Amino acid sequence: MSPAVDVKTLVIDGIDVSARADQTVLEVARENNIFIPTLCHLDGLSDVGACRLCLVEVKNSPKLFPACVLKVEEGMEVTTKSDRLLHYRQTILELLFAERNHVCSVCVTNNHCELQATAQSQGLTHVRLPYRSPRLGVDASNERFVADQNRCILCTRCVRVCDEIEGAHVWDVMGRGIDSMVITDLMQPWGESSCTRCGKCVNVCPTGALFDKTKVGSDHPKYPDFVPYLNMMREGR
Amino acid sequence: MTSEELLQIAEASTAEHEQFDFQLNVCMGTGCMSQHSDKVKAALTEEVAKSGKHCHVRQTGCMGLCAAGPLVLVEPTETRYGNVHEADAKELVDSLGGKPLERLETHLDKYFQGQQHIVLENSGHIDPEKIDEYIGRDGYQALMTALTQMDPQTVIEQISKSGLRGRGGGGYPTGLKWGMVAKAGKGQKYVICNGDEGDPGAFMDRSVLESDPQRVIEGMAIAAYAVGASKGYVYVRAEYPLAISRLTASLREARRRGFLGSNICGTTFAFDIEIRLGAGAFVCGEETALIASIEGQRGQPRPRPPYPAVSGLWGCPTLINNVETFANIAPILRNGPQWYSSIGTERSKGTKVFALTGKIANTGLVEIPMGMTLREIIFEIGGGIPNGHTFKAVQTGGPSGGCLPEEHLDLSVSYDALISAGSMMGSGGMIVMDDTSCMVNVARFFMEFCMTESCGKCVPCRAGTAQMFDLLTKICDGEATHADLDLLIDLCDVVKNTSLCGLGMTAPNPVLSTLRYFKHEYLEHIDNKYCRAGVCACAGKAPAKEEVTA
Structure with a gap:
């Protein structure tokens, strides 16, 4: 193992997880089977943080952060599910459905x-x-x-x-x-x-x-x- | 260039002007130029030649009072003339040395005396295209002192101590930002001046660039020295052709005098500036979108962090400040941080330039110390509401700001006070509205602006502003229900908290602030299909008296 590898520990939805310093919260969450909805993110492509579905709460910050571009930090406490986040995610999806013509049938x-x-x-x-x-x-x-x-x-x-x-x-x-x-x-x-x-x-x-x-x-x-x-x-x- | 040489240039410039008995300063800012002040200047020059008086006619930048353009200032008597036209030239030149021309005098002592000019100290007094006139008014002394007597850390300390906060709207402490970029390694760094002023009704940065471009160049050079940058960019919107041509001329002059290029002021410091033009996108005033635009990419923001101080232009640490912020740097170093921090309030130091527009007598630019009340700005300096109408609201902060009603007129202007009242400082636009404005319609106007200026990258801003605009239109047309209003309020919350950049996060502000202070107007549109200002298309009747006051 190269000595340059830096490991961080953080808490996501109450679960203690470890991560490489260059990982994003989304990557670490998925490794630990914590589901965060995404649409613009795709494994292997650069991230743009545009769909805003992966927004998560970070303790002691009033702002929400897109998990796909949020780098892990030592001691970070992340919440991926809350009534507030669910409401925002649902509204963003509503905005998408109402924007153009999405007729599933x-x-x-x-x-x-x-x-x-x-x-x-x-x-x-x-x-x-x-x-x-x-x-x-x-x-x-x-x-x-x-x-x-x-x-x-x-x-x-x-x-x-x-x-x-x-x-x-x-x-x-x-x-x-x-x-x-x-x-x-x-x-x-x-x-x-x-x-x-x-x-x-x-x-x-x-x-x-x-x-x-x-x-x-x-x-x-x-x-x-x-x-x-x-x-x-x-x-x- | 040594400090002795600098002094020589300053003395020569002063001597050159002192040989004249009179100086006629003709405002050649965009506002007065639109009223043909260039023809006034030509006529005055001709009349002076005919009269044989020892008088110098010069072009200057903005004198502030755009409502009374074209403006002419006579020095040394400090007589100000407004609405001067070609035909008045002979009479004006004849009056020199005698009684001032009563007919053309502005008689607006209150307008000028209530102000305190730091950023605008040279505006209206120097020819913006002549670097020696700037040097004659202590120009480039601050850069000379910084380069020869201070290390970069001391410069940053001075700026920090002054309490200067970013004038672009966010109000981030300038010294702190400089310190971050200075600490970000030793490689290539950039300094960017954000001149992409896009708020409706705001023209402070344009005026500074037109009237005193050397001041911005000096501020940028000092910043570059402090943070360790060797290259700068001024990002100006292409809609400001006069500012661009004066800035281009000024950069050439600064290079000629050795304030840009290598070995500046005889030191090893090297710095140069390029101009980049914006193509009319409001969102390019957002720092990450601006950087993308300079790089040649589509002008849209990216998530922060990383902040530009760490990874900005082409991935290098980048300092990005507003025009007015850079314009404050030289006076702070020249007069000391204590002098600057003695002006203003506890947490907002110095002065702020505002562009007074809308339903106000003295439309124009004003520079006031922080802490002045809105009432003083609007009714004393601004001269109040014309044509017998009554004051209704003042809008600050552009599409990101809010509308404040009469009961907040005694609010003293500072970053924190405006935010707690539901508006914001913004870049300095101040639009005054009277009883002929419908507040729902005003909110709809700003929402339309945000909708068309959204870059389209993130969903809440792209689709949310469009939905909010449709809902506001429905309310204006008298077709909305209370459920629509609830939906609007909910969308405000979602767009504010989930958008990617400042444009989306603040887009709901005009709606939220009008809902906070003028909810009765929304309800009148919904319940009575009535628009009290008579602006909207809904045809209903006024509610009974007691309902209005409720």
């Missing part, structure tokens, strides 16, 4: 969708907010894949996997605020873009926003677990 990823699964895990039964129902486009110009903006939650996993793993950086975000949109190249149709057709973005997409044309009905499981494996092989471990 007609979605290719019905029953394989992370947004749907997260809502179920957080006990969300209904949405109090009015649906905004924007009319957004569907780009089917790629011979293999389809991008349906109506189901996009702007987690930017596609942007990050294309940039960090595939190295193509075809996807990016344009526009501001509620008008933000993921685009290919400088808003060229996907089929005419510099896309390599590797399909990584489709597999990491948590919803049915990016899907494979060959998958019909609601039978579109996604396999995002390849990312840490690819990283491991590249590092030659």
Whole structure:
């Protein structure tokens, strides 16, 4: 073992846990089977702290911290479940459901969708907010894949996997605020873009926003677990 | 450059001006320029030449009282003229040496006497594009002293002792921030000046950059010496073309005089500054978004920690301060920290520049010592509400701040007092509203601003502000129910506590503060479909008298 390894101990939900100093609270929690909901986080990609579902309470701080980017500290006391956090997580999910057109019954990823699964895990039964129902486009110009903006939650996993793993950086975000949109190249149709057709973005997409044309009905499981494996092989471990 | 040479330049500059009997300072800030003060200056120059009087006409920066532009200040008699136009030039030049021109005098002694100028001490007195005039008014003495007589630690101590807090809105102690960056290793470091002033109704930073850019450059150079940085960036919004052109000219002048570049003031200290232009995104005033923008990335914030003091521009330790903060540095070192900390309140030292706008007689810039009450600022310096209307609220802190009602007018202005009243200092915008403003509509305006300026990265800010805007619109239109109001209040709580950066965290503030002080207006819209200011489209009738007062 290298002498540089620094070990910290902390408490998560009353359980004493140990961690390497460079680990995040989310990593340590998952190692210890403590579930924290996430949508923008994906093992193997950089973290952006954007979905705000993994917010946790830290003792002696009035602020909430996203567990995906919160580095462990010695003696830290973290709470991942409380009525307040549950309320915030449910409201954030409501905001996502009301933002675009998430209709599970007609979605290719019905029953394989992370947004749907997260809502179920957080006990969300209904949405109090009015649906905004924007009319957004569907780009089917790629011979293999389809991008349906109506189901996009702007987690930017596609942007990050294309940039960090595939190295193509075809996807990016344009526009501001509620008008933000993921685009290919400088808003060229996907089929005419510099896309390599590797399909990584489709597999990491948590919803049915990016899907494979060959998958019909609601039978579109996604396999995002390849990312840490690819990283491991590249590092030659 | 040695201190003797600096003194020589200062003396030469003073002597050059003393040979004239009169100086005519013409305000060439954006406000007066929009009223063609450049033509006034040309006309005055022509008339002076014709009259044969020994008089110097010069362009200066903002004199503060934008409402009465174009402004002309006559030195040494200190006569101030307002609303001066080309046609007045002959009469004005003829009056020099005799009785002042009654017709054009501003007669606003209260406006000027209530103020205390530190940041604005040179505004309206020097030509912003001439470095020697700045040196003539003690410019660059502080940098010279810091470099030749102090070690970096002493500079930081002086700033800490002065009690200066960040003027961008957060109010973080400046000395503490400098100390953090100074301690962050020995490698490459950066100093950034945040000039991405975006609050509606705020124009302090623009004015400082237009009127006295050398002061900001000097402050940045001192900061760079204190923290060990060799490179600086000024991030200015592209909507400020005049500030950018004056700053560009000033950087060139500072390099020519050897205050930027290598071997500054004959020491081993090297520092230079580049300008970066913002492309109009409000969120780029947030420090991590600003850094991303300088790096050429999409201007959106990232979670902190790590703070820029540890990992900022290109991963290097970075000091980032507001324009007005840097403008305070030179006077603090020149006059000593005790002098500065003797001004202001217990925990908010010094002065603050405010941009007075809205329904107020004397629209313009004012610099007041901390601790002055809102009433003094609005009714004495600002001259009160014009056209016989009554005061309703004052909005401070831009879209992150809040609206304070009449009963809080005796609140003395300081970081902590404003926060406890439900508003905040912010960068210094102060919008005064009278009885023609509907507070629900005001909250809706600020929410629309936050919605369109949200970067779209985090869910609560992106989707939450849009939902809140829709709910506020519904209330304004007289179509909302009490359930909608409860939902709005709940969303305020969620967005405030779960957003990624300051924009989202403070976006609910205008709603929360108007709900705190003007809830009856919300209820009138909901219950009676009535807007007391007559601004909103709801067509209902006023509630019975006793309900209004309840």
